[in-house]
Amino acid sequence: MDKKRGEQSIVFGNPPVITSTAVIGGPMEGSGLLSAYFDKVMEDNIGDQSSWEKSESYMLEWVITTAIQKAKIAPPEIDYILAGDLLNQLMATHFAVRSVGRPFLGLYGACSTMAQSLLVGAMILDGGFGKNIVAAVSSHHDAAERQYRYPTELGVQRPQLAQWTVTGAGAAVLAATGDGPKVTAATIGKIVDPGLQDPNAMGPAMAPAAADTMWRHFKDLNRQPSYYDMIYSGDLGTIGKTLLIQLLEEKGIPLSGNYEDCGCMIYQAEQDVHAGASGCASSALVLCGQLYKLLLTGQLRRILLVGTGSLHSTTSYQQKETIPGIAHAVAIEV
Amino acid sequence: MSTSSGSGSENKPNFTWQYQTKFDKVKPKPPLVKNLLWAFMVGGLICTIGQAIQNFVVEFGFGKQEASALTAAAMIFLGALFTGLGVYDELGKRAGAGSIVPITGFANSIVAPAMEFKREGYVFGIGAKMFVIAGPVIVYGTVTAVVVGFIYWMLH
Numbered sequence: 001m002d003k004k005r006g007e008q009s010i011v012f013g014n015p016p017v018i019t020s021t022a023v024i025g026g027p028m029e030g031s032g033l034l035s036a037y038f039d040k041v042m043e044d045n046i047g048d049q050s051s052w053e054k055s056e057s058y059m060l061e062w063v064i065t066t067a068i069q070k071a072k073i074a075p076p077e078i079d080y081i082l083a084g085d086l087l088n089q090l091m092a093t094h095f096a097v098r099s100v101g102r103p104f105l106g107l108y109g110a111c112s113t114m115a116q117s118l119l120v121g122a123m124i125l126d127g128g129f130g131k132n133i134v135a136a137v138s139s140h141h142d143a144a145e146r147q148y149r150y151p152t153e154l155g156v157q158r159p160q161l162a163q164w165t166v167t168g169a170g171a172a173v174l175a176a177t178g179d180g181p182k183v184t185a186a187t188i189g190k191i192v193d194p195g196l197q198d199p200n201a202m203g204p205a206m207a208p209a210a211a212d213t214m215w216r217h218f219k220d221l222n223r224q225p226s227y228y229d230m231i232y233s234g235d236l237g238t239i240g241k242t243l244l245i246q247l248l249e250e251k252g253i254p255l256s257g258n259y260e261d262c263g264c265m266i267y268q269a270e271q272d273v274h275a276g277a278s279g280c281a282s283s284a285l286v287l288c289g290q291l292y293k294l295l296l297t298g299q300l301r302r303i304l305l306v307g308t309g310s311l312h313s314t315t316s317y318q319q320k321e322t323i324p325g326i327a328h329a330v331a332i333e334v
Numbered sequence: 335m336s337t338s339s340g341s342g343s344e345n346k347p348n349f350t351w352q353y354q355t356k357f358d359k360v361k362p363k364p365p366l367v368k369n370l371l372w373a374f375m376v377g378g379l380i381c382t383i384g385q386a387i388q389n390f391v392v393e394f395g396f397g398k399q400e401a402s403a404l405t406a407a408a409m410i411f412l413g414a415l416f417t418g419l420g421v422y423d424e425l426g427k428r429a430g431a432g433s434i435v436p437i438t439g440f441a442n443s444i445v446a447p448a449m450e451f452k453r454e455g456y457v458f459g460i461g462a463k464m465f466v467i468a469g470p471v472i473v474y475g476t477v478t479a480v481v482v483g484f485i486y487w488m489l490h
Contacts, residue, residue: 051453151450153417154467155426155433155442157369160362195350196357204357242360275362 003126006220008187008213015182016125016133018295018332019175021288022066024059026141026167029285032267037289038168039066045142045167053091056140056169060085060096063171063288064136071132071173078102078173079130082121084113085138085280086165087147092138102134111206111235112189113137114170114284115307115328119186121174122330131176138169139279148199148314161200163237163263164273170284172292181295185331187217191311193324199317202278202310203240203263209325210236210308211247217304217329218253225255228331229300232291234283234308235263237276262286283307295334302333373432376425380436384409406437413441418449443467 003010023038030041040062042055049055060083068075081100084107085092097104109116117135124130142152144165150156174183192209210233218224225231236244241261248255262283263276287305294300307330312323388405396404413436416422422442426433433439444464451463465472 146450150467151446153420153423153442153446153449155417155422155424155429155439155446157427157430160364194353195347196354201357201361204361208353239357239360239362243356246356 005185006216008190008216009185009220010119010123010188011185011221012122012126012183014126014176015184015333016122016174016176017178017180017182018292019173019178019180020067020070020072021170021172021292022063022070023170023285023289024063024168025281025285028141028164028271029166029168029266029281032271034266034285034289037293038285039063042167045140052140052143052146053087054095056085056087056092056138056143056167057095059140059167059169060092060136060138060171061099063138063169064096064100064134067134067136067171067173071175073132073173075100075102078132078134080105080121080124081134081136082107082117083134083136083138083171084108084117086110086144092140092143096138109307109326109328110309110311111139111278111280111282112307112309112326112328113280114287115234115305115330116309118172118174118183118305118330119188119328122183122186125174125176128176133174134171135174136169136171137280137284139166139281141165141167141279144279158274159200160274161198161204161239163203163235163275163278164267165279166266166277166281166285168281168285170281170288172288181292181332181334183330184333185217185221187213187220187329189213189216189327189329191324191326193322195322197317197320197322199312199323201239202323203235203237203275204243205240205312205323206308206310206325206327207236207240207243208247210234210240210244210306210327211251213327213329214244214248214304214306215251215253217306217331225253225258228258228302228304230291231255231259231304231306232283232286233259233261233263233306234327235276235278236261236308237263237278239275240308241276265290278310291332295332298334300334302331305330305332369430372429375432376429377432377436380409380433380438383412384436409437410441413438414445417442417445422446440468440471443471 024040025038081104090106121133121135194208196205266277309326391401448464451459
């Protein structure tokens with residue numbers, strides 16, 4: 001059976017089921033808008049660990065093992081772990097997965113990794129290559145700051161465009177059969193580079209990729225945005241969100257009331273994060289926390305998650321390269 | 335897509351230019367008045383503290399040059415101390431240049447990476463990364479001093 005639709009989309013024959021999720025957030029995320037949906041909130045950004053990186057690994061390991069427990073299966077029943085983070089060489093992920101002892105594939109899609117791991121996981125399960133998969137991601141504000149920007153104690157003024165990297169991790173257990181929201185379709189994005197060079201302008205750099213993937217998704221599957229109860233982009237932030245709406249309008253797809261950006265759902269206005277949240281955990285906290293629960297209770301029935309990633313590195317922007325963006329869409333339905 | 339690679343590369347700069355224009359339209363402006371006020375108040379406060387220390391030192395009978403050196407040392411100590419206490423970055427977030435330009439900001443730029451990279455050890459962490467921010471300032475400051483010194487020497 002041919003499951004490919006149009007140029008970039010797939011529809012799953014036996015849609016895999018999200019049987020459980022687990023979410024952990026940092027203290028700042030804990031005092032944000034979504035804390036009610038978290039399984040655990042860290043007291044501070046480092047916990048009992050000796051570095052930001054170890055703290056991030058701890059969070060990722062915690063959500064992976066907790067999600068497996070909540071799915072009421074034993075760790076040996078997990079066929080593959082698909083996970084990623086933002087640090088060089090996927091440091092946080094590798095040290096988190098080390099102790100879990102299950103087959104592992106590391107994924108890098110920058111902040112789009114949650115959507116990426118879900119869609120790759122769903123393809124593996126629908127292909128019949130396994131029964132249970134964990135898709136997980138993490139990000140850590142301080143670990144990301146010291147890698148991408150400045151030492152954390154340096155007294156610099158963040159521009160209004162800047163987004164705040166989320167400290168947290170999210171994991172979802174995907175199963176070939178079971179009860180729960182199903183991953184029904186996906187669109188794999190192309191790299192789109194609008195030519196921006198400001199590394200603070202990540203949301204605006206990713207918006208054209210998100211617009212391209214959404215447009216492709218609707219075209220390939222012959223759907224309208226109104227097919228979904230809600231459409232979520234990963235971490236475009238306030239400015240990227242405005243640009244995405246403009247870009248889609250130009251392509252003849254007006255996003256009416258059913259669109260929101262995960263990066264605008266995590267922090268309260270008085271938390272002074274400027275243009276919103278970013279990081280792998282931005283879409284993971286929203287999806288594995290709030291959205292999963294709303295799907296379980298039936299308050300949401302059809303959603304489209306469009307994970308967005310900004311594919312630059314410190315070396316690339318110091319060498320004056322532009323910032324390429326990517327976006328992958330995953331449709332989840334009850 | 336079906337467009338040939340030739341027309342694709344012609345379209346690209348056009349799209350970049352159009353998108354840059356779109357982006358510039360929605361790009362948020364910095365809150366100038368608030369930032370200026372913060373920079374003025376904090377920068378002014380740091381300088382006032384420096385002046386107070388200098389006056390205090392002069393009271394003890396030190397000469398003007400010795401007093402300046404002692405004041406600079408005291409301000410560097412305070413900058414380092416407040417970086418260690420985790421206060422200076424909170425100040426810098428609001429005050430911007432007001433807390434970067436004074437000598438306390440220079441202390442912050444050295445102590446912050448030293449703290450951050452201690453986890454990579456004393457040699458490859460602190461030793462190698464300590465001047466990651468201040469290094470360029472020192473290099474180009476020295477180069478500028480040499481150039482200006484040379485011009486001064488030529489003129490006299």
